[in-house]
Amino acid sequence: MQGKTLEQLAEHVGGKVVGDGSVEISAVSTLDQAGPGDISFMTNMKYIGRARTTKAGAVIAGSEIETDAALLVADDPYYALMQIVVQLHGHRRHKKTGISEKASVAETAEIGDGCNVYDFVTVSDNARIGSGCVIYPGVFVGPNVKIGQRCILYPNVVVYDGTAIGDRVIIHANTTVGDDGYGFATQDGIHHKIPQIGCVIIEDDVEIGANCIIERGTLDETIIGRGCKIGDAVAIGHGAKIGPGCLLVPQVGIAGSTTLGHHCLIGGQVGVAGHIKIGNMVRIGAQSGVSNDIPDGASVFGSPAIDGSLGKRAYSLIRTLPAMRKKVRALQKWIEKHDTDLESE
Amino acid sequence: MQGKTLEQLAEHVGGKVVGDGSVEISAVSTLDQAGPGDISFMTNMKYIGRARTTKAGAVIAGSEIETDAALLVADDPYYALMQIVVQLHGHRRHKKTGISEKASVAETAEIGDGCNVYDFVTVSDNARIGSGCVIYPGVFVGPNVKIGQRCILYPNVVVYDGTAIGDRVIIHANTTVGDDGYGFATQDGIHHKIPQIGCVIIEDDVEIGANCIIERGTLDETIIGRGCKIGDAVAIGHGAKIGPGCLLVPQVGIAGSTTLGHHCLIGGQVGVAGHIKIGNMVRIGAQSGVSNDIPDGASVFGSPAIDGSLGKRAYSLIRTLPAMRKKVRALQKWIEKHDTDLESE
């Protein structure tokens, strides 16, 4: 952590200083907790009150807001925030230990230069780990797994046999990659296991949250596309293909054989049925349930999911059902009084 | 992996060859990826286009479909697929290591013949593991746990004290069995823990996905019945009894003290409330919320869950609420114009 002037930070992010650019900034903090040596940010007008009263030395914002702090105005203040957190704090440092003697590395496994493989890690037969990786305690790397360069596997991550992981992939603690898909053939009430002979491919620059599950394909691959970011407790079914750049927030479930295009945004607790096709840049609102194909660029909401703007309106009207029911009954009564022939239903 | 002729495979599964039965088949693959030495399958007419253009040497199907590949027609093509995947690929092989010196096995624990207990496994006091089991790295087997024969516990599975597991049970990575149920007695705003003195019983031939949680009973048993197959990230509450042969797909939650009959089919992300009784062969649609008893054989859908066929229709009509509201208002207006006496509501 090294201090910078606000001017230097503004230059670094291509932003504009409003106020005193010479203020020294050594850390990033929230509007509420920041002090004179800190920079904070405001990307949501909901927090304008806090921006006004912040004790921060400087605030990153998208426009000239009212505050006593010096301002760093950036076109994309959230992106500027990211750059400044990286600049002032950096990413997590990992202890340099090399390969621990308490790790269990198969003779046929290959581990690249500069890796840190901590205690109680298992690296199985024929696994290959690229250079610069960090493998935390309790991680299991199965047979024939390939991991690229500069990946981080946090504690107790389990990677089943045959999984292929790209470069710069981050997987958080207790996540399972490559377990058997949910595949059974039922006869006479007995569910017979179908060997799941497919695998999982995780492309470059993917980050996966904690306690997620990515099943292996039954016959082919489950794919997590380049640059996808997956939240905690997400479950991806066997043979699903998630296109590049998708954002799946926590507790999402994608069933087997379903494909997502690129840059989809999937809200919390969404469920997507199996064997369907979600287009590119599709947005699915939180808790939605999707069981049909969705075209490129569409936005959907609700369970069952429908067009997003209609959906927000339609689901919000469920609250009117008691009143509507009463009204319809009253109308019917009126009509019955005026026409005894009305077909009653 | 050893090759067979299509004729041999058809005999093995009791199916019929249409086309060249002498074609050599060495692997199972998808319609898209299969080559001349592969057999593929089509159980869903949605994929008939792919079946027509597949390069597979043979295709398993339920009837004579149009394709250039030789056909293996079977009454239950999915079951035939299962048999052929087992025949050509087999189930996962586990390295034979015996009991690792890096495992931690209590002196009072008993481990049967032919078990593989890998590194960093803990087997606690008085635990008993039957013959032929495979216990992957990082697994914790608590005190007084009993595990039957030929079970597989994948990495980092945790089995709390007193759990009883039958034969041929498979538990995937990072799953927790037997943690304390959610039981607290609240007084004056303080939640006091009720010791959970019950246990978990998992019967024969159960398979449990990754990152699941099966709570122990408060006083009695949580039971997972014989032959149940449970998907990833499923949570089963304390004292629940799941009947034999049930299928619970990923992210399902069953609250405490609820019982399910046999061969229920529970869709993804379903929630079932506590202290209720679900009958035999009940089907619950994805994302449903169930808080009342359900009789044998019923099919339900929705949150709150209602009869399945009504449910599919009723929930799909939520989208019509804005239009319906408008219509009802128009009707009311018309009537008001014609009768100022109509009781307004």
Add this chain to the structure above:
Amino acid sequence: MQGKTLEQLAEHVGGKVVGDGSVEISAVSTLDQAGPGDISFMTNMKYIGRARTTKAGAVIAGSEIETDAALLVADDPYYALMQIVVQLHGHRRHKKTGISEKASVAETAEIGDGCNVYDFVTVSDNARIGSGCVIYPGVFVGPNVKIGQRCILYPNVVVYDGTAIGDRVIIHANTTVGDDGYGFATQDGIHHKIPQIGCVIIEDDVEIGANCIIERGTLDETIIGRGCKIGDAVAIGHGAKIGPGCLLVPQVGIAGSTTLGHHCLIGGQVGVAGHIKIGNMVRIGAQSGVSNDIPDGASVFGSPAIDGSLGKRAYSLIRTLPAMRKKVRALQKWIEKHDTDLESE
């Protein structure tokens, strides 16, 4: 486990005996499984039939119910049950081993008196663990983590760097505390990771279920307030603040930067959106979806969540939509017949 007379138990919990107070009780059991030496309980009139036919020597109840067993009548029978389970069975005992030689404890870490640190545990640099803690196999305690006194961390719990845990905290197996929040700044379709420099604070007397995830704050703290009890598979987003005494049952998701007041009750599979404020003593029904602030004391239900009593009624009327639609159409038809000028919609 030591026997007591019913009289002694009644005294212990401040209850009243109805029937034979001299009956010897050595265990607590369910109404169905209890025998003459057992005490059972009935707190839900749904089970009155079982109470009538129980073979239990005694039954705890809130009033004088009809049963052959002796009765222990207590104002709060569930609280009495808790006291008696503790009295007769106690809480789980943990093997006394001290600090295992197979654990990996950093030289700069401090571990208090009377701790049991089992095999394959990692305690990282500058971690401090208070006296009387039990750290099960496979647990990872990250750098600079502080843990109070008499905490229990079950197997394979992962605690990331900088987390602060109070006294008497219990965390069940495979739970992750302090993983990076879901924070990315997107530019030109690339999602850039924002270093998550905040942390997690877990206050005294919290219990967290298995396979939960508590993300660290982006800049500040994620807080789990004193005495909260959290079920299995719950996901708490970065920077969320959960007030004291809240109950979050399994599979709940609380998104980032949201605050909950004290003693909220959050039902199973509920989703709460980010950046909102839930008041004190709020009750949220199972599977609800909350995306707006909720005032103190409110009860809400449904997805989207609305006032609880309206919600129960309104959502239950979804089932009437097919009939209502038909009725509205019939009414419209009638009116059209009587007024061709009615604006059709």
